[in-house]
Amino acid sequence: MSDFYQTGIITTLHQLGKPSLERLESELHGFSRTRPVALVLPALYSEFEGPAMPGIVRELSKVKYLKEIVLTLDQASEQQLEMVREFMAPIATEVNIIHNNGKRIGEIYETLGRNGLDVGPPGKGRSAWLAYGYVLARAQSSVIALHDCDIVTYSRELLARLCYPVANPALDYVFCKGYYSRVSNKMNGRVTRLLVTPLVRSLQQLVGQHGFLVFLDSFRYPLAGEFCMTTDVARVNRIPSDWGLEVGSLAEVYRNYSPRRVCQVDIASTYEHKHQALSADDASKGLMKMTVDICKSLFRTLASDGVVFSDGLFKSLMVTYLRQAEDTLMKYEADATINGLEFDRHEEARAVEAFAKAIAMAAQVYMENPMGSPLIPNWSRVGAAIPGIFEMLQTAVATDGK
Amino acid sequence: MACCASLTFYEAIRTMDNVTFRAEIHEQIEKAGNADILVGIPSFNNARTIGHVVRAVQAGLAKYFPDHKAVIVNSDGGSSDGTMEVVHKTSVEDFNAILLHHRVKPISKLAFSYSGIPGKGSAFRSIFEIAQRLDAKACVVVDSDLRSITPEWVELLVKPVLNGGFDYVAPLYHRHKFDGTITNSIVYPLTRTLYGKRLRQPIGGDFGFSGKLAQFYLTKDVWESDVARFGIDIWMTTTAIANGFKVAQSFLGAKIHDAKDPGADLSNMLYQVVSATFDLMENYADVWVPIRGSEPVTTFGFEYTVGLEHVNVNTARMLKLFRESLNNLREIWLDILGAGDLREVERLGALSDGEFDFPLSLWTRIIYDYAIAFHQKKLPTEHLIKSLTPLYVGKTASFILAAEQMEAAEAEAEIEKLCMEFESSKDYLATRWK
């Protein structure tokens, strides 16, 4: 059980006591009449062969309050699409699959490109973005929830808690981010623990109490892939197409809404998903690519809000970060010790070194090209540029589904 | 065999194939020729009670069907306490006590030991065989340990078949609100939801059925399976409904029978009943998957309430078993129920006795998950269903706690609520079944 301490400028919804899932779901069922919920699942085909997907499908087949599920599928052939469809069959809720490698959806991306709308390279960001578009096009849901498909310990309680703050009209949050403790026999979630939080705090030291930094620091798990928002948020937000997705999305929410309408919710007592390998040398792979993307996204967001980045600032940042990270590391070591968790000090220190390298790399990329790859445009603009796009998207998914 | 002379060749072959009766039985069947009504009484060491049952049946036949030719068949499982002798000796000495003036056709009696796998199913099979041989129009089977059977039962179970055009008549009893919990919390809601007919006592044990249905039962190739040993009741009910026979139920009053063996293991009982029900789901998936909702069935008889005596139940012990099992069977349940519902079960385990309340929707999903796990063969059947025992015990304790102060009708309303929950969640079962 957690404490009930509120930190930061956003609301934190803890898991206190043993709340009944039964009650939560029946309330959600009530809300779903006025605020129907769509669930967006970004997935790779390989995840359907993994250990997590059967459990997720099983749990989802018990959920009654969802209006629709949109599975946005990447790296799958036509044949595999059929297998995925078969796999999702036990779910009674309407499931629509966006086949991102398919001919029709490919054509949609081309259409967008032809009209000067850069939707970026294939990836989770772009696929999730298209799924929002599809939900908007159908206009049947007013809440969109999203979570990853690699959660081994998935329970539908996670989904219920994630949707609740936004679906409940009395609470009236527009955006809700999930958080959870990533603890098995040791502490996981290194990127958040050792990169994002120390980096954000170092930046605060250097540039002062910048609004976005305070906002970002309020999140207990800014990189969590689980969140829920109203369709309005999905309509006006622009998102990065790379690994900066989470940070970039938070930046957009910060820009468009008051922090009072943003919350984070404790969604799971245990959480386990696949880990990314740390490759210190190859920046385009795995965790390294992710960290560089995150840092770039952070720098660009701050710069767009008036923060001046210079060579000197970056140099100071490196030093400040290292000290912050080392301090943090000691805190976690103490925390692990008292809880009897494994803690590989050396491994953690190596991670900090790798992250420092990533920050340097990101700084270099930023200095060379401050604009970087643009964000994917928001759906309001897309709709204005290509009036028929929503219909086209619906037709594409419907025809793929036949 | 001289006795077979009048049987057709085909029937003779069948006799060889299926149940082989001893020569004197053949003679008796021959002597009886044919019959309008057949009353079957399966038995195994029921000398104490079967006399009463036979008397009640004889009286019923004499009183309500004086002009019909009737046969009482006792299909015995090799009793050692002289059950069959009791059947032979028992007769109603003075019909005048029951009847005013009537010409009574003689009622033949047939008592024999059936062959085949020992079990109620095999006993029934012999009864069906004889019904077919005698070309009976209506059949009745009643348990041999009944203490509350009255002559009216025969009428109530036979009339709908003989005059009403029904093929199958299930019983309807008034029982204590805490009795029949496996029926109330699993078999009735499940059967009703699956096949859409509100038969309140699908495994009552006393049934009426037409000769046509008896013949249909014989065509089914189940007599070497578990149906022969146990689960014949649910099998008969389900087979009748799923194959479109006309079903009804008759109100028989109270059901009181000889005290069951106290050593009978609950998890074994659960295993027999539930596995039989799940097994039938496999066979009739085509029938039940498309059905939604349910409809009442025609009910005969005059309903009246039966008094509720106090019943001792130790809910504290039941809840203790439930909580203890939570630690021990956690992994198995996680596999069957999934993470979300396991957590709900765990939450239940943390509640005190006073606030313990098993949500109906959770129980529904648990039964459906078990059915699906059975279908997917997640565990060996016996392991699977026996692991349901503590959950069932928890559910029963919750019901008893909730219904403690309730009138019979209110308790019945609770069961109705559970059925509605089963019906409204059927989509889940149907979509996951594939």
Added chain:
Amino acid sequence: MTEFLNLMLEPLQEVFLKFKSFLPNLLAMLVILLVGILLAKILRIIVVKLLIAVKFDSWSDRMGFTTLIRKGDVWTKPSAILGAIVFWLLAIVTLMVGLSALKVAAIDQVVGHFFGYMPRVFSASIILVVGYILAGFVSRAVLITAANSGFHYAKLLAETVRVLLAVMTLAMVMEQLKIAPNIVIAAFSIIFGGIVVALSIAFGVGGIGVAKRMIEREATETTAEEPKDEIEHI
């Protein structure tokens, strides 16, 4: 001079002759290897296809094999693993047959030993698989029965049964493989006997108090006459 040359050439000639007689064997070996590997590859494909057709993967998910191999950090599909086993088994057999085609006495002996040992490996692996399934089945049966009768330590009991069965299976496998049979039997007797003795001592000595309390409680409970449940479940 010619004598000297002859002296030099003779051994060379001998070597050449030997090589000449050896060459067909070598060629035979290469052909056997090539054909064998090819055959093994084809067989692997057939095996994998067959296993997929009979839904072997989901069966092994249910039987817990998948979890078992995942614990060993193997993330390939069970059918693929079995395919690989078949392939390598055939590859090794091919290698052995190929080597024997060389007709070298020492190698022949090794090959002979190898083929002599094969049945043992086969039966050992069958014992291993059956033992694993049996241990899981029995311990689960114990777990459920004990839990249903309200035994607090059901899980512990079931785990104990599983470990005992696993030890027994392993001992049988070792015995079958003839790996230091004497030591295995001795070790098995010691471990198995030790466990039993330890358990009886633990229950005997350590459990006196507990047993006493249990008997006392049992006695007080029965004297208090816990009312029997009177409800009928069916």
